[in-house]
Amino acid sequence: MSMPTTDHTLDEILNLAASHFKVPREKLTPDDDFFKTLGIDSLQALDLLTRLEHHFRIELPDYELQGVSDFRTLASRIQARL
Amino acid sequence: MSEFKGKTLSWQIVNGAVEVALHRDPCNEIGSATLEELEKLAAALPELSKDAHAVILYSTLKAGFSAGADLRELYQRMQGMEKGAAVRGVREFLERIHRVMNTLDAAPLTTIAAVHGVTFGGGFELALVSDIIVADRMARFCFPELRLGLIPGFGGIPRLKRDLGNAVVRDLLLTGRSFNVMKAQQIGLVSQIAAEGEALRVARATASQVGKFDRRTATAAKEFMKPIPYDELKREIEIFCDLYSRPAVEEGLRRFVENEGPQPYLP
Numbered sequence: 001m002s003m004p005t006t007d008h009t010l011d012e013i014l015n016l017a018a019s020h021f022k023v024p025r026e027k028l029t030p031d032d033d034f035f036k037t038l039g040i041d042s043l044q045a046l047d048l049l050t051r052l053e054h055h056f057r058i059e060l061p062d063y064e065l066q067g068v069s070d071f072r073t074l075a076s077r078i079q080a081r082l
Numbered sequence: 083m084s085e086f087k088g089k090t091l092s093w094q095i096v097n098g099a100v101e102v103a104l105h106r107d108p109c110n111e112i113g114s115a116t117l118e119e120l121e122k123l124a125a126a127l128p129e130l131s132k133d134a135h136a137v138i139l140y141s142t143l144k145a146g147f148s149a150g151a152d153l154r155e156l157y158q159r160m161q162g163m164e165k166g167a168a169v170r171g172v173r174e175f176l177e178r179i180h181r182v183m184n185t186l187d188a189a190p191l192t193t194i195a196a197v198h199g200v201t202f203g204g205g206f207e208l209a210l211v212s213d214i215i216v217a218d219r220m221a222r223f224c225f226p227e228l229r230l231g232l233i234p235g236f237g238g239i240p241r242l243k244r245d246l247g248n249a250v251v252r253d254l255l256l257t258g259r260s261f262n263v264m265k266a267q268q269i270g271l272v273s274q275i276a277a278e279g280e281a282l283r284v285a286r287a288t289a290s291q292v293g294k295f296d297r298r299t300a301t302a303a304k305e306f307m308k309p310i311p312y313d314e315l316k317r318e319i320e321i322f323c324d325l326y327s328r329p330a331v332e333e334g335l336r337r338f339v340e341n342e343g344p345q346p347y348l349p
Contacts, residue, residue, distance in 0.1 A: 043146070050222055051220075061260075062260050
């Protein structure tokens with residue numbers, strides 16, 4: 001199986017976030033601040049992280065997300081663990 | 083006292099299991115009020131064990147099992163208090179909660195923690211006193227204390243060492259990272275994973291199963307397999323109190339308490 005591209009990973013993150021937090025997919029863009037766009041706090045961000053880890057079958061330590069608040073950077077962190 | 087309804091937790095016996103529900107908003111932070119009610123639970127265990135064979139600890143709150151110690155209370159305890167008095171106060175708190183944890187750890191019933199969501203710090207330590215941890219698929223575990231300049235103080239390190247390899251304990255402790263249920267099962271911390279929202283149901287089924295066996299035998303097996311590391315637990319209190327008196331801790335707690343941003347639970 002070929003490695004998914006960063007764009008593909010980003011798309012899957014946006015789909016999952018839109019679906020779980022019930023935000024229209026078209027309202028989410030790669031450079032959005034996901035705390036603001038999704039209206040989530042740190043506990044909900046951990047919930048999102050857990051869902052992403054399950055979805056991509058990876059382990060992503062939360063310290064790698066320090067200071068990360070946009071979907072594009074989040075995708076690059078995940079991509080590095082695939 | 084076969085039934086209790088408190089401000090932070092409640093219990094009742096259901097099908098031979100003492101179901102202990104944690105329900106202190108926002109996420110079962112463990113401070114003085116929770117400690118007092120946990121002490122009531124510990125005191126009631128001998129009586130409860132006459133009518134029950136298991137204890138199930140769970141949370142009724144959406145956010146999770148427990149976010150750990152009440153850091154706001156810990157910070158306020160430091161304010162306007164001479165350093166020596168503050169350390170004596172925290173030592174008394176730790177000695178009381180260690181007595182509760184040790185009593186739960188050694189309970190003559192099979193104890194099951196049914197955890198979901200945030201299971202951090204003191205909440206993680208409460209889960210670790212249980213004989214069996216059943217975790218919801220969305221559970222997340224963490225010892226974030228080093229971020230505050232402290233070590234876990236409710237018995238976490240000795241109990242984690244009892245159950246896991248030391249190398250894993252060092253990683254979790256020294257990075258302060260949170261980890262999901264798959265990792266928790268992989269390292270041997272969680273024995274059963276439940277679907278989202280199903281941990282209590284799975285814990286009840288487990289409690290029903292353990293109730294089929296002779297209690298004397300089950301208690302003997304538990305005592306044999308799960309020794310309580312008393313010496314290390316005492317040492318933990320000493321290290322915690324030594325660290326607690328430093329200005330860096332007060333600063334770390336202040337940063338957490340005054341953090342109004344969206345990320346207080348992220349490193």
